[in-house]
Amino acid sequence: MRTSAIVASGTITELVGRASSGRTSVFISCLRDVTARGALAAVVDTDHVFDPVGAGRAGVELSRVLWVRCGHRLDRALRAVDLLVRCPGFALVGLDTGDVTPRLALGTAYRLKLAVRRTGTALVVVSGHRVVGSGATLAFAACRRDVAWTGPRPAPSRLEAVETALEVLRARTPVAELRPGAVHRVTLRA
Amino acid sequence: MSPFACAWVPFFAVAAFERAEPALVERPVVVVRGHGAAARVAEASGAAREQGIAPGMTEAEARARCPLIVARAWCDERVASARHALLEAALTVSPRIEDGGPGIVHVDTAGLGRLVGDTRAIVDRLIRQVRAVGLGVCVGVAASRTAARLAAQAGARVTIVPPGGERTFLAAVPLAALELPADVAATFARWGIRTLGELAALPRRSLGDRLGAAGLRAHDVALGLDREPFRVHVPEPYWEEAQGLEWEIAMLEPLLVVIERVLARLCDRLGVVHVSVDGVDLELTLASGATHHRAIALAYPTRDLRLMRALIAVDLEAHPPPSAVVGVTVRARPAVARPTPAGLWQPPAPAHRDLAVLLTRLTEVVGGDNLGAPSLLDSHHPDAFTLRPFVAPAAVATPGAHEDREPEPRVMLRRKQPAAAVEVETTGGRPRAVASDGRWARVLACAGPWRMSGEWWDTRAWARDEWDVLLADTRLCRLAHDRLADHWQLIGVYD
Numbered sequence: 001m002r003t004s005a006i007v008a009s010g011t012i013t014e015l016v017g018r019a020s021s022g023r024t025s026v027f028i029s030c031l032r033d034v035t036a037r038g039a040l041a042a043v044v045d046t047d048h049v050f051d052p053v054g055a056g057r058a059g060v061e062l063s064r065v066l067w068v069r070c071g072h073r074l075d076r077a078l079r080a081v082d083l084l085v086r087c088p089g090f091a092l093v094g095l096d097t098g099d100v101t102p103r104l105a106l107g108t109a110y111r112l113k114l115a116v117r118r119t120g121t122a123l124v125v126v127s128g129h130r131v132v133g134s135g136a137t138l139a140f141a142a143c144r145r146d147v148a149w150t151g152p153r154p155a156p157s158r159l160e161a162v163e164t165a166l167e168v169l170r171a172r173t174p175v176a177e178l179r180p181g182a183v184h185r186v187t188l189r190a
Numbered sequence: 191m192s193p194f195a196c197a198w199v200p201f202f203a204v205a206a207f208e209r210a211e212p213a214l215v216e217r218p219v220v221v222v223r224g225h226g227a228a229a230r231v232a233e234a235s236g237a238a239r240e241q242g243i244a245p246g247m248t249e250a251e252a253r254a255r256c257p258l259i260v261a262r263a264w265c266d267e268r269v270a271s272a273r274h275a276l277l278e279a280a281l282t283v284s285p286r287i288e289d290g291g292p293g294i295v296h297v298d299t300a301g302l303g304r305l306v307g308d309t310r311a312i313v314d315r316l317i318r319q320v321r322a323v324g325l326g327v328c329v330g331v332a333a334s335r336t337a338a339r340l341a342a343q344a345g346a347r348v349t350i351v352p353p354g355g356e357r358t359f360l361a362a363v364p365l366a367a368l369e370l371p372a373d374v375a376a377t378f379a380r381w382g383i384r385t386l387g388e389l390a391a392l393p394r395r396s397l398g399d400r401l402g403a404a405g406l407r408a409h410d411v412a413l414g415l416d417r418e419p420f421r422v423h424v425p426e427p428y429w430e431e432a433q434g435l436e437w438e439i440a441m442l443e444p445l446l447v448v449i450e451r452v453l454a455r456l457c458d459r460l461g462v463v464h465v466s467v468d469g470v471d472l473e474l475t476l477a478s479g480a481t482h483h484r485a486i487a488l489a490y491p492t493r494d495l496r497l498m499r500a501l502i503a504v505d506l507e508a509h510p511p512p513s514a515v516v517g518v519t520v521r522a523r524p525a526v527a528r529p530t531p532a533g534l535w536q537p538p539a540p541a542h543r544d545l546a547v548l549l550t551r552l553t554e555v556v557g558g559d560n561l562g563a564p565s566l567l568d569s570h571h572p573d574a575f576t577l578r579p580f581v582a583p584a585a586v587a588t589p590g591a592h593e594d595r596e597p598e599p600r601v602m603l604r605r606k607q608p609a610a611a612v613e614v615e616t617t618g619g620r621p622r623a624v625a626s627d628g629r630w631a632r633v634l635a636c637a638g639p640w641r642m643s644g645e646w647w648d649t650r651a652w653a654r655d656e657w658d659v660l661l662a663d664t665r666l667c668r669l670a671h672d673r674l675a676d677h678w679q680l681i682g683v684y685d
Contacts, residue, residue: 017685018664019664019665019685020664020665020666020667020683020684020685021685023685024604025599025600026599028599028600029599029600032597039539040540048607049604049605049606049682050564050605051604052564052565052575053566053572053574054602054603055564056564057600058599058602059600062564062565063563064563064583065564066563067561067563067564067577068556068560069556070556070560071556071557076555076556080555080556083548083551084548087540087544087548089538089541089544089582090540144664144666147635147660149635149637156635156636157637158637158658159601159666161601162601162684186599187598187599188600189600190601190658
């Protein structure tokens with residue numbers, strides 16, 4: 001599956017998973033695709049976890065990324081996302097809610113859903129578990145399957161790759177490969 | 191249709207002051223040159239002339255004739271601003287105009303019929319545009335520029351000379367309407383010539399023999415002929431308005447009132463030609479003779495008077511002029527229009543105004559330090575980045591962006607900001623167990639060390655060994671051992 005299939009204009013996509021599951025890497029890959037075609041993107045970072053150095057090495061055009069750090073305040077993050085998805089012109093808005101996040105109120109999720117539909121922005125929510133509920137068009141659960149090391153044995157000297165499985169939890173789209181329950185393997189190179 | 195229209199602003203120097211100070215309209219106004227007893231009237235308004243005041247009088251004599259007159263010292267900047275405003279207004283009617291001197295502009299109306307309408311519609315539009323920049327105007331229309339100018343100065347607000355009727359119209363115009371050399375005017379007076387019709391009836395050859403080139407030139411004018419070719423005025427970028435003050439202003443509030451008036455005139459000019467600016471330069475002339483410069487950058491192109499006035503007020507509160515102000519000059523930097531989206535196949539970008547508003551609101555939410563575009567610094571340090579103000583760059587696709595084969599995703603790190611201190615048990619220098627938040631986790635696999643150091647020549651020297659470790663609680667982390675301080679840190683979690 002192409003990671004660009006995760007970003008659909010005018011919809012909300014959720015990427016959930018435990019720590020080290022690969023959800024952030026998949027999101028950064030989407031960010032790279034969006035900025036590489038000349039579009040603008042925004043990252044709303046609740047817990048200051050965005051790594052600009054790594055993102056730059058991964059190919060993200062950093063000058064096209066608006067980074068909003070919210071000081072560990074989810075309410076600020078939601079207000080920032082609400083402003084961003086109402087501004088036409090951002091192709092992708094990413095919300096990293098941190099590891100411990102309460103489920104969004106139904107009204108908040110519905111408000112975001114209408115806003116992205118109106119402006120054509122793709123909103124990707126990265127969190128530990130599903131928080132948007134029925135407001136999301138797509139939802140994926142990331143789960144790490146394997147870690148590959150390289151270097152002379154017996155002590156490896158370098159992390160080579162991480163293999164992650166993306167399971168489709170929810171899909172309100174006619175795309176066949178995104179049917180609920182489908183599992184897609186993604187190899188993340190170090 | 192007559193091809194030329196002439197817009198004439200009566201008593202132009204006075205009109206320039208009335209434009210800057212609308213309260214002067216309807217009052218007897220004189221503009222004087224010189225100071226004290228040597229001050230002489232350079233220009234007088236219509237109301238002042240009705241009181242018997244004429245240019246050349248001393249100011250004292252003018253006040254003796256009319257004690258209620260308002261006198262203003264001549265200001266070159268104000269007159270120049272009004273002159274440019276008149277030319278810009280005329281340019282909105284026709285691209286072919288000629289600067290006929292202070293307060294006079296000739297407009298070539300050829301070809302405007304299909305665009306604007308008949309002659310009357312063109313005249314109405316010209317009057318409307320000139321009034322929009324704060325000047326009253328009389329307009330004359332004729333087949334030649336000379337006849338059009340004399341028609342404009344005939345006294346009526348609008349005088350349209352029908353095609354072929356120039357000779358008939360000019361025949362009744364008094365000879366005093368021409369600005370003839372004194373000796374030539376005296377000769378004509380001695381000959382009993384009082385109108386242009388009488389002058390045009392004189393034999394041209396004999397007139398040339400007796401009066402030379404000056405006589406022939408006057409004869410051409412009497413016939414309504416243009417001796418000079420039409421010199422098309424090409425506007426130069428001159429977005430400047432100025433106002434000299436007769437009094438010193440030391441306080442900010444009254445100074446802002448003056449600045450607002452100057453800005454209003456500038457915005458009127460910008461509005462006429464539909465130009466927005468992205469920066470304003472303010473130059474205050476101080477009583478000491480020095481100048482106080484301020485450059486105010488606008489977040490997005492605009493000609494909003496209230497916005498620019500507020501920004502200037504905020505800037506002057508932070509950087510007040512060091513002494514009293516005696517002159518104000520405001521220059522505008524026209525913005526280069528940038529299309530949105532940048533190209534047919536490029537994705538759309540936010541409009542400048544929308545982006546500026548968004549960034550302002552986000553700043554209110556998270557603070558200015560937490561907002562911007564990340565930028566990498568020229569350093570080997572893993573945290574070497576900074577935040578720069580976010581500006582939408584030109585949308586140019588990166589080479590290879592539309593290739594069918596996507597590059598493979600890279601494993602990314604969720605950084606701990608700041609890095610968290612952890613306890614690490616080691617065996618043979620390699621991590622064996624890690625304790626974070628008081629819980630120990632066994633290391634299942636690890637890779638490293640990757641030795642890094644930098645800025646050893648400075649007090650900010652750093653040196654550390656980095657490890658990638660897989661913990662028993664499923665986390666894949668990056669640890670760092672600070673070799674200078676001898677402690678371990680959790681840099682982040684691979685995710």
